Amino acid sequence: MPFSTxxxxxxxxxxxxxxxxxxAWEYPSARAEGERLIITGSSTMAPLVSEIGKRFETLHPxxxxxxxxxxxxxGIADTVNGLADIGMASRALKSQEQHLNGxxxxxxxxxxxxxxSNPVQELTDDQIRSIYTGSSTNWSHxxxxxxxxxxxxxxxxxxxxxxxxxxxxxxxxDIHAHVVIGDNEQGIKxxxxxxxxxxxxxxxxxxxxxxxGIGIRLLALQHIPATLExxxxxxxxxxxxxxxxxxxxxxxxxKTFIDxxxxxxxxxxxxxQYFVPLQG
Amino acid sequence: xxxxxxxxxxxxxxxxxxxxxxFSFVFSAPQxxxxxxxxxxxxxxxxxxxxxxxxxxxxxxxxxxxxLSEYTRHDHVLGRLIRGSLDVLAGVPSIVFGLFGNxxxxxxxxxxxxxxxxxxxxxCMVLPILIRTVEESFHAISQEQRLSAAALGLSKTTTIRRxxxxxxxPGLLVGIILGLGRAVAETAALIFTSGYVARMPESxxxxxxxxxxHIYDLAMNVAGGNPHAYxxxxxxxxxxxxxxxxxxxxxxxxxxxxxxxx
Numbered sequence: 280m281p282f283s284t285x286x287x288x289x290x291x292x293x294x295x296x297x298x299x300x301x302x303a304w305e306y307p308s309a310r311a312e313g314e315r316l317i318i319t320g321s322s323t324m325a326p327l328v329s330e331i332g333k334r335f336e337t338l339h340p341x342x343x344x345x346x347x348x349x350x351x352x353x354g355i356a357d358t359v360n361g362l363a364d365i366g367m368a369s370r371a372l373k374s375q376e377q378h379l380n381g382x383x384x385x386x387x388x389x390x391x392x393x394x395x396s397n398p399v400q401e402l403t404d405d406q407i408r409s410i411y412t413g414s415s416t417n418w419s420h421x422x423x424x425x426x427x428x429x430x431x432x433x434x435x436x437x438x439x440x441x442x443x444x445x446x447x448x449x450x451x452x453d454i455h456a457h458v459v460i461g462d463n464e465q466g467i468k469x470x471x472x473x474x475x476x477x478x479x480x481x482x483x484x485x486x487x488x489x490x491x492g493i494g495i496r497l498l499a500l501q502h503i504p505a506t507l508e509x510x511x512x513x514x515x516x517x518x519x520x521x522x523x524x525x526x527x528x529x530x531x532x533x534k535t536f537i538d539x540x541x542x543x544x545x546x547x548x549x550x551x552q553y554f555v556p557l558q559g
Numbered sequence: 560x561x562x563x564x565x566x567x568x569x570x571x572x573x574x575x576x577x578x579x580x581x582f583s584f585v586f587s588a589p590q591x592x593x594x595x596x597x598x599x600x601x602x603x604x605x606x607x608x609x610x611x612x613x614x615x616x617x618x619x620x621x622x623x624x625x626x627l628s629e630y631t632r633h634d635h636v637l638g639r640l641i642r643g644s645l646d647v648l649a650g651v652p653s654i655v656f657g658l659f660g661n662x663x664x665x666x667x668x669x670x671x672x673x674x675x676x677x678x679x680x681x682x683c684m685v686l687p688i689l690i691r692t693v694e695e696s697f698h699a700i701s702q703e704q705r706l707s708a709a710a711l712g713l714s715k716t717t718t719i720r721r722x723x724x725x726x727x728x729p730g731l732l733v734g735i736i737l738g739l740g741r742a743v744a745e746t747a748a749l750i751f752t753s754g755y756v757a758r759m760p761e762s763x764x765x766x767x768x769x770x771x772x773h774i775y776d777l778a779m780n781v782a783g784g785n786p787h788a789y790x791x792x793x794x795x796x797x798x799x800x801x802x803x804x805x806x807x808x809x810x811x812x813x814x815x816x817x818x819x820x821x
Binding site (some may be wrong): 317322323325326327329330333336343345346348349362424461462464465483484487488491502551552554 | 591592593666671672750751754755756757758763766776778779780781782783784
């Protein structure tokens with residue numbers, strides 16, 4: 280029967296072909312002594328660590344660095360379970376995590392953002408707290424126009440949220456949010472699209488987007504402007520370290536990688552991703 | 560009315576993505592977290608993931624559908640149990656499949672973050688749609704055809720191969736297209752199974768980022784990633800378009816062959 284021959288031939292080409300091809304491909308490049316580093320965690324750090332890993336691979340051709348995302352909490356959990364060699368946490372280690380080893384590779388700041396059309400120029404910590412706890416629901420309460428405030432909050436498990444709550448001495452249950460967002464860019468798009476919104480995101484991302492014509496404005500905190508410079512100088516109050524976490528003190532390949540990630544050789548990559556390198 | 564969203568989406572994608580699109584974009588590796596460079600390795604990973612998914616789902620789906628329609632009575636307990644669980648599975652959100660795949664394939668079966676885990680997770684996700692579509696097309700075949708085949712003394716295997724399978728093929732193709740569409744557009748089920756690595760995959764055991772995960776990352780996590788997110792979305796839409804057109808071409812080609820030989 281010509282039609283069934285034709286059909287099963289097409290089926291083979293379309294479905295089985297790629298599989299065979301993949302196996303054939305695997306064969307010549309099989310790495311007998313190749314080593315693999317698995318790194319999981321913070322979605323903020325994932326693009327940066329991927330780029331660092333790529334450069335590391337060019338220096339160590341037999342090593343493969345696999346970076347996976349999912350959030351800082353997951354990075355810590357995977358490291359503790361042994362699923363990952365290195366965890367990524369975009370915050371400092373907590374007191375109950377002190378048995379783990381953290382190595383800071385860069386810094387990041389969190390900034391409060393408003394829509395550009397919002398006339399409010401500065402908010403005190405107390406005002407921000409009252410907005411996020413729902414005591415101030417109108418911009419006129421904090422010196423703005425008479426319109427309702429849209430509170431944009433981060434989703435549970437995001438280290439930006441944890442850092443924000445920690446700084447303002449709040450718990451997530453106190454917060455009356457209208458919008459809950461995940462990643463930085465999502466937060467920026469939400470605030471840029473709503474003149475009455477207030478949100479908080481990574482300074483590096485916000486500075487880049489504000490400089491490229493996205494309609495958001497970065498607010499100073501305690502009169503310190505939110506810029507990469509103030510974060511690097513350690514003056515900006517709401518900043519966080521980007522940390523690589525290991526279960527035991529780094530040794531062997533893991534240590535080589537962490538040393539590389541802390542070295543000036545990757546400063547250009549850190550700057551490219553709008554974070555702040557360790558020194559200079 | 561229905562075409563407005565389609566035109567809007569396509570117009571938006573073409574308007575923002577067309578300038579970025581080039582031969583080198585489709586085939587080169589991403590640079591600077593995807594802001595520069597292309598999507599070559601990601602495209603290959605996507606094809607491999609979908610290949611694994613369909614290579615697993617189609618034989619299993621076809622087998623289950625045959626079992627349900629030809630080897631069990633419609634009101635049989637086992638059949639009803641399978642159908643019921645398939646209907647529930649078809650409605651489960653993809654993130655649940657992602658977590659399930661992460662637990663089963665990546666951890667318990669030790670496949671790790673790999674194209675294989677991702678493809679198998681997608682296969683679990685696509686199976687319910689595939690089975691129900693194919694089963695429906697088996698049911699649509701009139702009982703007379705089966706009886707005539709039996710009257711001619713054809714064995715059950717021959718009946719299935721020569722009569723039922725050809726007649727149900729359009730249904731199978733529809734199921735494959737629906738499944739492929741769902742698989743190729745998947746983000747949530749893949750980010751925890753096939754992973755985030757944008758390197759050219761060297762085997763099915765390598766982690767590989769899919770096009771949809773790449774678009775999500777560029778649009779939501781990488782500052783300045785929007786232009787390439789649009790271009791990648793354009794490639795993804797193009798891929799789905801090619802798959803649909805080639806499937807219907809195969810279907811029409813097949814039907815005409817069918818008529819000639821009959």
